[in-house]
Amino acid sequence: xxxxxxxxxxxxxxxxxxxxxxxxxxxxxxxxxxxxxxxxxxxxxxxxxxxxxxxxxxxxxxxxxxxxxxxxxxxxxxxxxxxxxxxxxxxxxxxxxxxxxxxxxxxx
Numbered sequence: 001x002x003x004x005x006x007x008x009x010x011x012x013x014x015x016x017x018x019x020x021x022x023x024x025x026x027x028x029x030x031x032x033x034x035x036x037x038x039x040x041x042x043x044x045x046x047x048x049x050x051x052x053x054x055x056x057x058x059x060x061x062x063x064x065x066x067x068x069x070x071x072x073x074x075x076x077x078x079x080x081x082x083x084x085x086x087x088x089x090x091x092x093x094x095x096x097x098x099x100x101x102x103x104x105x106x107x108x
Contacts, residue, residue, distance in 0.1 A: 002095045006104055009091060013077075013108030027072065032065045074106055 017024060040057050043049045091101050 005094045005096050006100055009094065009101070009104050010108055013104070017108065028065075028069055031068065032061050035061050035064065077108075078105060 036057065039049070039061075040054055044051055044053055092098065094101065
C-alpha cells in the first residue's frame with residue numbers, strides 16, 4: 001500500500017471539510033435541537049405523546065443523532081462524488097487498494 005497516496009486523499013477530504021465547517025457544524029447540531037423541540041415541546045404539548053415521553057427523549061435523540069451523523073458523513077459525500085464531480089474515478093486510479101479508499105472515506 002502507498003501511504004503517501006492515502007495521506008494525500010485524507011488531506012484533500014480534510015481540506016474540503018474545513019472549507020464547509022459552518023455547514024457541517026449546523027448539520028451536526030441543529031438536527032438534534034429540532035428533534036428535541038418537535039418531540040419534546042410540540043408533540044407532548046399538543047397531547048399526541050404522554051408527558052412521561054420526555055424521560056425517553058434524550059437517549060433516543062443521542063442515538064438517532066449518532067446514526068444520522070454517521071450516515072450523512074460517509075454516504076452523502078460518496079453520492080456527490082458518484083453523480084456530479086466524478087471524483088471517485090480519480091480516487092480509484094490511485095496506487096492503493098479499493099478497500100483502503102473506503103477506509104479513507106470513513107476516516108475523513
